Amino acid sequence: MKRNSLMALVMGALLASGCAPELIDSELARYTSDANGFDTHSFFYDTGAEVVVFDAQFTEAEARKVLSAIRAKTSNPIRYVVLTHPNPDKFNGAAVFQREGARVVASEATAAAIPAVHAYKKYYFTKVAGMFTDDSYPQQATVDVTFKDSFTLPLEGGAEVELKVLRHPGVTTTQTVAYLPWRKALVVGDLVHFRTHAWLEGGLREGKAVPDLESWKAALDELATWKGATVYGGRGESAPVETVIAEQKQYLDTMRDLVSTYATxxxxxxxxxxxxxxxxxxxxxxxxxxxxxxxYALPYMVQYSVYGLVNQLACGG
Known part of the structure; x- marks a missing residue:
């Protein structure tokens, strides 16, 4: 759906009601899965008129838990689900929210990457790991609203959520961040694992998972644009943007050196x-x-994802 038509729907609802709803400067609430969902954060923001969800979890069962957490706090409609990047713990649960009437929003690059990532991960989890069957693995996610470089969600009551595609890929092949000016909150998905171990597999390129730590660090440097913001990453706690940039880059450098030294x-x-x-x-x-x-928490993240970094640094992959 084009942005203009989406805005028209929202404005039509406002006019029909005769008034704009009161804006609530809500907290940015968080749901975290257990290890079966890779300890993934989903954030949600209640504007006072609607709810915006950031990242949809690895399974529909986990997404339903996010839905329950939202309903425990508010009865406002869930308007949008924003996907920060094309990893399955961000998009697999999207259909749960779509059935509630929400629209899934992603960059064009993320939407384009989803089919190949879905196929790659479905094969692994069904044929290699045996954690799912073909029937039980989540269906491929669909995206309702796409944008190229930046997009401001059309929300009721004056709230703002600004989406921006970074110039450099981070943990995968493309990265969207969401900025909430009222909260000075920057939601960045797995670009940041603050004081937890990171997912080092890399993005899917020509059928292979290939990390690009230099581009990841360059993407982190881009976050300095939002000076004074608090960063909400895919795992770990929130932290000031300046702290996050320095510590995540240092972690990536250390892991690169650690793998290279071990291989030698x-x-x-x-x-x-x-x-x-x-x-x-x-x-x-x-x-x-x-x-x-x-x-640092979650060392298991290294065991299951370091193969990407190993293949790149030691195997010519």
């Missing part, structure tokens, strides 16, 4: 990183990451 230490056994014998090495890298960052 293996010497003639380096090839083990690139085949069926890689599992124990991923566990060893997870232990080293935990030692390097003893205060």
């Amino acid at each position: 230490e293996l010497g003639d056994r380096k090839a083990q990183l690139c085949g069926d014998e890689a599992g124990p090495h991923h566990e060893a890298l997870t232990q080293r990451a935990a030692q390097a960052f003893p205060q």
Whole structure:
């Protein structure tokens, strides 16, 4: 749907009611899944007239828990679900909110990436990991509203949510951030894992997961545009934007050096990183990451995602 027609729907509802609803400077509330959903945050914002959700969780079951958390706080309609980037823990649960009348909003780049990512992850979780069957894995998400570079959600009552596609990809192939001026809140998805271990798999490029840490760091630098904002990342706690930029970049540099050093230490056994014998090495890298960052939560994130960084740095992938 085009932006103008979407705005017309909202304005029509306002005119029909005869008045604009009162704006509530609501908190940015958070729901966090358990490890089965990769400890993923979904945020939601009640404007006083409607609710905006940021990221839709890995399964519909988790998305329904987000819905329950919202309904425990407000009866206002859920108007939009914003997808910050094309990873399945952000889009798999979208249909739950669509059935409630919400529109799923994503950048053109995110919408274009979803089909390939969905197929890649469905194959892994059904054929390799055996966690789902073809029938039980979530259906491919659909997007209702797309935009190219930036978009301001048409909301009732004067609230603002500004969406911006960063110039550099971060944790995956493209990254959208959402800024809430009333709260000075910047929602960034998995671009930031504040004081938790990060998902290091990388974005899907030509059928392969390929991390790009330099682009990830450049995307983090772009967050400095929102000086004074509080960053709400995909995992971990919220923190000032200046703190987040420095610490996340330092983490990425350390993990790159850690993997490179480990590969060098293996010497003639380096090839083990690139085949069926890689599992124990991923566990060893997870232990080293935990030692390097003893205060960081969720070390399992390294074990299940470091293969992307290993393949890039040690296997020529």
